[in-house]
Amino acid sequence: MKWLAVVLSVVLSTQVFANETINARQLLKDMSSAVQERNFDASFVVVKGKGMEPYRWLHGQVEQTDLEILTLLNGAGLEVVRVDDVVTYFEPQTEPYSLSTDVIAGPIPEVLLRDISTLDSSYEFVLGGKERIAGRPAQLVRLVAKDESKFNYWLWVDLQSALLLKAAYVNQDSEVLEQLQLTHISVTERPASQLLELKEKTLPTPIAALSDDGPVKQQNNWQIGWLPSGFKLLKADRHKLDLNNELADYFLYSDGLVEVSVFVQRPLTGQRASGALTSGATTVYVHNAGAFDVSVVGKIPVETAKIIAESVKRSL
8 A cells, every 4th residue: 555655645745836836826916916906105125235225115096096106215315106107217316207117116026016927937936934024924935946047036925915025035055145124014094195195296208118019139249148048138229338438239138037237348448357246136247258348237146147248259
């Protein structure tokens, strides 16, 4: 009868794993719905190494209008507001401008508020343990990268409200590189007064979006020979860099969770060795290829950025 016990054990283990996957996915779907439907006032910090950025995050619905405010509390001030599918940016020394989108581009990856099935090719969805975050019971959900070329992403979801309480980029050794931690959250029946005021404001007209002519085409100048699995080209153009006013070819890739930027330009004056700088989960790797320089920027391991940079060649 031992063989029967073995078979039953395999079947039960498979069922448990399947249920775990379903529950992890459902929890993320519940979180996405909660962020879009609940009235809340939250404060959180993003910790990168020794640096910390504090934010305030408001969301609510007023007369079927979806309203959201995300404010960076340090420095000269940055505020992003959303009214339904229009997002407006208020930045220091810059005229306010609006974009047509239904998600604020902030510290929380947009995909977590959209269709998480786009991550299936690159990540596994796994339930972790339960913890107490910001005084509230939370369930850990781990997005586990299917290969070591990427970081893992962990989320702690409030078991009462289904809202996000904590998130972190974690390396393959389970070391936290960068994290978002809520310090306060208040879920209310009525929206905050700032949201009521926002509804009455007149905001800039959204900037006209570029026409969608299908998949973005790679610039003919360069071939990027290697990228981690799941990464697709989102944008390619040529523009001057703010840092040094140098002209560079620019490529933006994403696997749905993280974005990676690749810049190719003529070598700057002076001989410089290739190397990397890191801040939290973000890597900046600069490769001196002799006739040109390649810079790779993104929330990816240093070795991944290095391989991408060294794979860039001139098109024949």
